[in-house]
Amino acid sequence: MASSEDEDRRRAEKARQVGLFRYALIQDLLDPVLTTRERGRLARESAEKEHTDPFGRQVKVSRGTIDRWTRDYRGGGFAALVPEPRKAVPRTPPEVLELAAALKRENPGRTAAQIQRILRTTQGWSPTERTLQRHFVNAGLTGTGGGETSVFGRFEATRANELWTGDALHGPKIGGRKTYLFAFIDDHSRAIVGHRFGFAEDTVRLAAALRPALSARGVPESIYVDNGSAFVDTWLLRACASLAIRLTHSRPGRPQGRGKIERFFRTVRDQFLVELDEERVGQIEHLTELNRLFTAWVETVYHRAVHSETGQPPIERWLSSIPKPLPLPSTADLREAFLWSQFRTVTKTATVSLHGNSYEVDQSLAGMRIELVFDPFDLTDIEVRASGKALGKAVPHHVGRHAHPKASPETPAEPAAPTGIDYLKILDEAHTANTAKGINYSSLMDDSRGRQ
Numbered sequence: 001m002a003s004s005e006d007e008d009r010r011r012a013e014k015a016r017q018v019g020l021f022r023y024a025l026i027q028d029l030l031d032p033v034l035t036t037r038e039r040g041r042l043a044r045e046s047a048e049k050e051h052t053d054p055f056g057r058q059v060k061v062s063r064g065t066i067d068r069w070t071r072d073y074r075g076g077g078f079a080a081l082v083p084e085p086r087k088a089v090p091r092t093p094p095e096v097l098e099l100a101a102a103l104k105r106e107n108p109g110r111t112a113a114q115i116q117r118i119l120r121t122t123q124g125w126s127p128t129e130r131t132l133q134r135h136f137v138n139a140g141l142t143g144t145g146g147g148e149t150s151v152f153g154r155f156e157a158t159r160a161n162e163l164w165t166g167d168a169l170h171g172p173k174i175g176g177r178k179t180y181l182f183a184f185i186d187d188h189s190r191a192i193v194g195h196r197f198g199f200a201e202d203t204v205r206l207a208a209a210l211r212p213a214l215s216a217r218g219v220p221e222s223i224y225v226d227n228g229s230a231f232v233d234t235w236l237l238r239a240c241a242s243l244a245i246r247l248t249h250s251r252p253g254r255p256q257g258r259g260k261i262e263r264f265f266r267t268v269r270d271q272f273l274v275e276l277d278e279e280r281v282g283q284i285e286h287l288t289e290l291n292r293l294f295t296a297w298v299e300t301v302y303h304r305a306v307h308s309e310t311g312q313p314p315i316e317r318w319l320s321s322i323p324k325p326l327p328l329p330s331t332a333d334l335r336e337a338f339l340w341s342q343f344r345t346v347t348k349t350a351t352v353s354l355h356g357n358s359y360e361v362d363q364s365l366a367g368m369r370i371e372l373v374f375d376p377f378d379l380t381d382i383e384v385r386a387s388g389k390a391l392g393k394a395v396p397h398h399v400g401r402h403a404h405p406k407a408s409p410e411t412p413a414e415p416a417a418p419t420g421i422d423y424l425k426i427l428d429e430a431h432t433a434n435t436a437k438g439i440n441y442s443s444l445m446d447d448s449r450g451r452q
Contacts, residue, residue: 015343017234025061025069026070028246047066078241078388084369112130113129122421140405160188161188161217163188166184168230174284179197182205188317189312192302193220195209197291203235207338215328216328221245223247235340343370346366347366358398361384372384
C-alpha cells in the first residue's frame with residue numbers, strides 16, 4: 001500500500017480524471033447557439049450510447065445525470081464536475097518510496113519487480129510491486145495511457161476558426177538531438193495557425209505551439225487531434241474546458257478527417273525539410289533558428305501559394321472568413337487556460353505536498369481537499385482553490401523541485417544522482433560469504449536431484 005500522501009494524490013488524480021470524463025461528455029451541450037430542443041436531442045443521444053469511462057469500462061449515463069453535470073458546470077465550472085475522493089490510509093513510509101524512485105531514476109530500465117527485489121535485499125522489506133508501479137506513475141517515472149472520444153467527421157469547416165486540427169511531425173536532428181514539429185491547421189482555410197519545433201514530443205512543446213496560436217489567431221470552436229501521449233494529456237482538456245473549446249480525438253486506427261494536416265506535413269517534407277541537407281542542418285546551432293526558418297517558409301511560401309483544393313492562398317481565405325475585429329482571448333484568460341492543477345488534502349498541520357515540495361496553507365483549510373493551480377515551470381508560486389474559489393497562495397516551506405516533472409527543459413537534464421547501491425555486488429558478497437561457511441550450492445542441487 002502507498003503512503004497517505006501518495007494515496008491521496010492517486011485518488012485525487014482519479015477524481016480529476018472523472019471530472020474530465022464528465023466534461024468531455026457534456027461539452028457539446030454547452031454550445032450557446034443550441035436551442036433547448038437541440039440540446040435535449042443531444043443529451044438523449046448521449047444517454048443512449050455507451051461511453052468509455054476513465055477506467056476503461058463501457059458505461060451508460062442517464063439523461064438526468066447528463067443534465068445535472070451540465071448544470072453543475074454552468075454553476076461552478078470544471079471544479080464542480082470533480083467528485084470528492086475518498087481518503088487513503090497511510091501504510092508505506094515515504095522514505096522507502098523516495099529510495100524506490102531514486103533507484104528508478106538511476107536506471108530507468110529497472111522494473112518495479114526488480115526494484116522490489118533490491119529493496120528487500122538492502123532494506124529487508126519492500127512495498128508490493130503494484131504499489132511501486134503506482135508510485136512511479138505518480139512521480140512521472142513511467143508512461144501513462146489516455147482515453148478516446150468521438151471522431152469529428154466533417155469534410156470541411158464552413159468558416160475559419162470553426163475547427164483546428166493538430167498533429168506532430170518528426171523533424172531533423174539539431175546538435176545531434178531529434179526535433180519534433182507541432183502544428184495546427186485551420187480546416188476551412190488550410191492556414192497554419194500555430195507551429196513550433198521542439199526537442200521533445202510532449203505536452204510542454206505542444207503548449208508552446210498552441211498558446212501563441214490562440215493569442216494571435218483567436219479561439220476555435222473545436223480542436224481535433226489524435227491519441228498521441230501529448231494530445232491525451234489532461235492539461236489539454238483543462239485548457240480547452242477553460243476556453244470553451246470542444247476537444248475531439250480520432251479513433252485509434254480510424255484517422256478520418258486528418259487528411260488536411262497530413263497533406264500539409266507532406267508539403268513540409270517536400271518543400272522545407274528537403275532543403276535541410278546534412279550541411280545546412282550542421283549550420284543550425286539553436287532551435288530558435290530552426291523555428292525562425294520555418295516561420296519564414298510558412299509566411300512567405302505556404303500561406304501565399306494558391307491551395308489546390310480551395311483555389312485561394314490559405315492566409316487570404318482565413319482573413320476573408322474571420323469576424324472583424326477578431327475576438328482574442330485576454331491575457332488573463334489565456335494564462336488561466338495554460339495553468340496546470342492537482343488536488344491535495346491538507347494535513348492537520350495545514351501543509352500540502354506537490355512533487356516532493358511542501359507548502360503551508362491557511363489553518364482553516366486543515367483536512368479539506370483543495371486544488372493547487374500553478375505554472376508547470378514555477379512550483380514556487382501556487383494558488384489555492386476550493387470549489388472554484390481562490391483561497392490565497394500556498395507558501396513554500398521546502399522546495400527541492402522548481403518545475404513539474406513533465407515540464408522538461410530544452411537543454412538535457414543532469415544525470416540522475418546515484419544511490420550508491422550495487423545490487424549485483426551485494427549478491428556476490430553474500431554468495432562469497434556463504435561459500436566461505438562451507439555451503440556448496442552445486443552439491444545442494446545434486447542432492448535435490450537425487451532425492452527426486
